[in-house]
């Protein structure tokens with residue numbers, strides 16, 4: 079049976095891993111993971127921990143009683159709902175799920191159906207001294223939805239926005255739509271399609287993350303350059319705070335002081351709940367061309383990338399993948415870095431642009447390994463297609479790896495070109511050393527450049543290591559800390575697009591100008607005087 083995008087959001091999700099209960103890695107994929115990572119990490123075999131089942135989980139009794147009568151139909155305290163909303167989607171959280179550790183589960187989960195119910199839930203939380211955690215798809219990579227709020231609250235309520243999932247209005251002339259914040263990616267595009275519209279924001283977590291989550295975390299989409307951050311798509315925002323609601327005026331641009339939208343974008347649920355937004359919608363591309371180049375040296379690929387980024391060509395795709403990552407994902411042979419280029423336009427052929435970019439690649443020693451005209455038939459065997467397939471399937475592999483004690487984690491940043499080499503070297507060296515110290519054996523640390531700007535790249539590091547299954551969280555945290563220290567001490571941001579959450583707070587506090595911190599605290603005091611909105615995120619609690 080084919081599941082439509084409209085039905086997808088309501089499929090019963092796994093409470094301990096990525097995706098719906100009836101989807102996941104195939105047996106063949108699991109065998110490939112064992113083979114590839116057994117070889118890469120030097121493991122003879124893997125003992126497989128079965129995934130947790132609901133009857134193995136002991137939750138503390140819910141502290142929430144006296145739910146207002148009007149909210150009772152949308153309020154849940156059963157084990158499945160509380161377990162489903164205990165974690166986001168980092169490796170450490172998956173490891174805690176496999177350890178059957180749900181000690182921090184929220185006391186209740188509510189599913190508001192409209193803004194009046196959102197406001198009523200916030201009133202209830204305020205009056206009953208409960209912390210409120212906004213929740214979209216729960217794909218947070220930074221402990222953004224964890225109900226860990228300290229002792230000053232009498233309980234925690236998670237507010238799941240996924241029942242507010244409609245496109246409410248379109249403005250075809252302006253190519254814009256008013257959309258409720260809880261909608262997931264595929265459902266949003268399915269609702270826009272009959273109007274001839276699409277958001278074209280295909281980030282990796284697209285199937286199971288929400289518009290409100292993207293806005294709240296300043297997510298970045300699949301384009302390597304240009305309009306890729308959700309910031310660029312937002313025309314106006316409606317946010318409901320404990321103090322009341324705000325709706326900004328719909329405008330293509332405005333010079334009227336600091337932007338209320340820019341304040342809501344990236345607020346990570348700490349100021350209020352984004353309930354809807356007007357979105358600018360790009361035209362569908364009609365012209366596409368892509369090419370892949372192999373570089374013997376990653377550094378040469380970097381130089382090619384910089385030239386393309388600074389040439390004003392605006393490629394849709396411009397991803398450089400280091401040799402090891404290209405090999406481990408099966409995209410290329412493991413000896414060379416690959417640079418995947420893609421150009422697209424709704425209006426005009428893109429040959430002139432890609433020809434310039436391809437010449438830049440050749441000038442820096444790149445060897446064209448394949449060129450694809452999307453219109454010309456089967457492109458599934460290309461390096462670019464193999465890379466894309468590995469990228470789309472990876473979220474499903476997390477549970478397979480965790481069950482086998484294979485740690486996999488990532489960190490992502492951005493840095494001016496002039497600082498890239500030092501950052502790259504420091505992250506690779508210090509993370510590799512931490513893996514050795516913490517696990518007693520070598521792991522892998524690989525890098526790809528996901529986004530580029532004229533003044534710098536956004537590098538994304540992935541590390542794999544063999545865990546002691548009794549210490550997975552502790553080991554992963556130590557390794558990640560080494561990577562974060564290296565990244566930020568060499569001048570990078572703590573995050574390019576994964577947001578701050580609870581995980582990145584210590585580094586964010588060092589990065590943020592202190593006076594700006596005071597401004598944020600004052601804003602939170604105004605909008606959320608009880609400090610109940612996602613405590614500990616963005617603003618210290």
Ligand SMILES: Cc1cc2nc3c(=O)[nH]c(=O)nc-3n(C[C@H](O)[C@H](O)[C@H](O)COP(=O)(O)OP(=O)(O)OC[C@H]3O[C@@H](n4cnc5c(N)ncnc54)[C@H](O)[C@@H]3O)c2cc1C
Nearest residue numbers: 214215216217218222281282283288290291297298347352
């Ligand atoms: C496999 C995987 C791939 C990923 N790929 C990408 C990627 O390509 N690009 C990228 O940018 N990120 C990526 N991420 C990170 C994550 O998907 C993003 O941060 C995403 O924007 C979170 O959306 P969500 O709906 O799942 O939000 P959640 O995880 O539910 O919440 C994230 C934060 O936003 C807040 N929040 C959620 N909804 C609202 C709302 N309506 N109002 C106010 N606050 C709200 C929450 O309180 C929390 O602080 C990935 C994560 C995973 C696990």
